[in-house]
Amino acid sequence: MSKGWLSTRQAAKRLGVSEASVRRWSDRGLLPVQRVGKRLERRFKPEHVERFAAPARPGPPVASDPTRVTLGGQAVEPGTHLATLYDSDAARTRLTAPFLADGIRAGQTAFLMAHGEDLVSYMEALDDMPGVDVDAAIASGLLTIAAAPGSTAREALDHFERLFWSAVDRNATVIRVVGEMASVRDSFTSEREMLDFEAMFNMVCKRFPCVAVCQYDVRKFSGQAVLAALRAHPDIFDVSMGLLLK
Numbered sequence: 001m002s003k004g005w006l007s008t009r010q011a012a013k014r015l016g017v018s019e020a021s022v023r024r025w026s027d028r029g030l031l032p033v034q035r036v037g038k039r040l041e042r043r044f045k046p047e048h049v050e051r052f053a054a055p056a057r058p059g060p061p062v063a064s065d066p067t068r069v070t071l072g073g074q075a076v077e078p079g080t081h082l083a084t085l086y087d088s089d090a091a092r093t094r095l096t097a098p099f100l101a102d103g104i105r106a107g108q109t110a111f112l113m114a115h116g117e118d119l120v121s122y123m124e125a126l127d128d129m130p131g132v133d134v135d136a137a138i139a140s141g142l143l144t145i146a147a148a149p150g151s152t153a154r155e156a157l158d159h160f161e162r163l164f165w166s167a168v169d170r171n172a173t174v175i176r177v178v179g180e181m182a183s184v185r186d187s188f189t190s191e192r193e194m195l196d197f198e199a200m201f202n203m204v205c206k207r208f209p210c211v212a213v214c215q216y217d218v219r220k221f222s223g224q225a226v227l228a229a230l231r232a233h234p235d236i237f238d239v240s241m242g243l244l245l246k
Helices: 008-016 018-029 046-053 096-105 114-129 134-140 154-169 183-185 193-207 224-233 235-237
Strands: 033-036 041-043 082-087 109-113 143-145 175-180 210-217
Touching: 008 018, 008 046, 008 082, 008 193, 018 041, 018 096, 082 193, 082 224, 082 235, 096 109, 096 114, 096 175, 096 210, 114 134, 114 175, 114 183, 154 175, 154 193, 175 183, 183 193, 183 210, 193 210, 193 224, 210 224
Parallel strands: 082 210, 109 143, 109 175, 175 210
Antiparallel strands: 033 041
């Protein structure tokens, strides 16, 4: 890559913000970014950073297309079921909190499956998102902190069928789902049962205007489980690898 590109730290310094803000804006597609090297580090053109820093900096995007969905700046079609991997607390919400926030701002139905420290991380990240009132979104039913889907794959599929039909009955144009799978695993009788559900969920997801992102904290799953999870999400082959690894 040619000289003159800025690192995340350099871009943050020029903008007078935190590196986390720069990562969030680039993940949302507001600030153009290139990924380089084996670690997919971010690099920014100085002119893009300067344009973003101008007084006319755009606010949060409002989707004119009620079915438009982007994830990490990449367009994603409804009916998509993805798995993403991360290995640090800081990376947990980097991709998925903006994904949920975009849906809330666009009036799209969103479900979040998380509890404990995972849920706390999401509430804090969403509170930091401009134009998002988390309490109001929950109170209106726009954002649902989903209950445990069930103890078996069949129960979990039935649970989501009911959730999704209810959302469609309320005229939902897009249904966004984020599942923190270490949290989800706790409700199943076994990890194997959860992974069976993941494989079967593809059929349900494609019958609805749904984009589902299943997050795997690789610190909490074995390599064998992560491999099985990737096999259960064939849609990952249709997106950039930069979306899957954080």
